[in-house]
Amino acid sequence: MSRHGSPIPMTSHACGPLSGIANVPGDKSISHRALILGALCVGETWITGLLEGDDVLDTAQAMRAFGACVTDHGGGVWSVQGVGVGGFAEPDGVIDCGNSGTGVRLIMGAMATSPITATFTGDASLNGRPMGRVTDPLALFGAQAVGRHGGRLPMTIVGAADPAPVRYMVPVPSAQVKSAVLLAGLNAPGQTVVIEKEATRDHTERMLQGFGATVHVAQTDEGRVITLDGQPELIAQNIVVPRDPSSAAFPVCAAIIVPGSDVLVPNIGLNPTRAGLFTTLQEMGADLTYENLREEGGEPVADLRARFSPNLRGVVVPPARAASMIDEYPVLSVVAVFAEGVTDMQGVKELRVKESDRIDAMAKGLRAAGVTVDEGPDWWQVTGLGHGEVPGGVTVESRLDHRIAMAFVVMGMATQQPMHVDDGSPIATSFPVFEALMAELGAQIARDC
């Protein structure tokens, strides 16, 4: 159950062809960043197309607690009156980031170089996730963290009164860690340098530049080196949030596995740091095309057209692609079930520390539904059964993880027997209109309460 209410058991039944247009909500990663940078700039930032999911609403609330004036104008239009770099006030109460690892980690970074103290908490999922990956580099700036055993939330961060700039090699492929360090570097003098061996989503770098910070990115033998000049004056912006490729993944994959389907998912960002799923689906033989390919706000954007794909085959998904589709493995594993042969997903250790251990959550549910899954610490393999051959007919656990819930709901659209998900309430964190949007396309999803 999400912290906002009771569990919502759901059943997804096999359905006829999915068809129509799927207008998925705004990008979650970009929405968090727009609110946080809006709060750190001087002047009023206007945001259009903000994702109004619980994760982002929690970040909006947190920005208010740090002193920014955040206003919902309706219809996805929001404004943020910023307090300037270094201008965060000390919150009166505990900052509750709900289910959101991105929210808590980025906000910790953003406050860690100001002379204020804040205490963070979240739901049972978030309070089980590792924060040491963020507090370790924040300590180099001079911030102190005290949390529960194993670096877990609830946790208090005492911001550095006299921060030093940092040069930090990110030890795990994580845009959240990279972003926390960059946001902390905003209020440190001199240059903060972050090095990542593998490129992860680059929304923070892009948006910092958009707000007027000086950020240089260079590809070197060490990896991708990002250099930020500290203590800039960030200038208010108008931000149009593109639609979320990680949410687009669900109607796209549903169309690919449901016979006769033909779905258009317009205006999806194809930033290479986010588009790994779509490349993988094409390699599997999916009928997925990019229409109206164009550039918007410096990002490649296209309308995705996904049709039922009768001849899917298993593929090897290489470790180098993992960061660009890290949130899409649960739904990819569902498509793999309807393919012929084995889909081998490698270099995916990070999946074990997401909202749930996503390899374990998917493997248990898929096995219960009649699918063979093999796994190791950083890999897993799904043996496809082919279209029409997947039994289903079981209840699976979503484990407070929106993407696990949606992946199994998509699966039930093409299994022989319906799929039951014990709790669909986490879907509201990232895709609050999921059920309505999928129903509009022709899905048969019922709430069992």
Ligand code: S3P
């Ligand atoms: C995100 C980064 C990824 C991703 C998450 C959003 C971000 O996490 O899984 O949903 O917005 O920076 P990691 O940075 O931990 O890989």
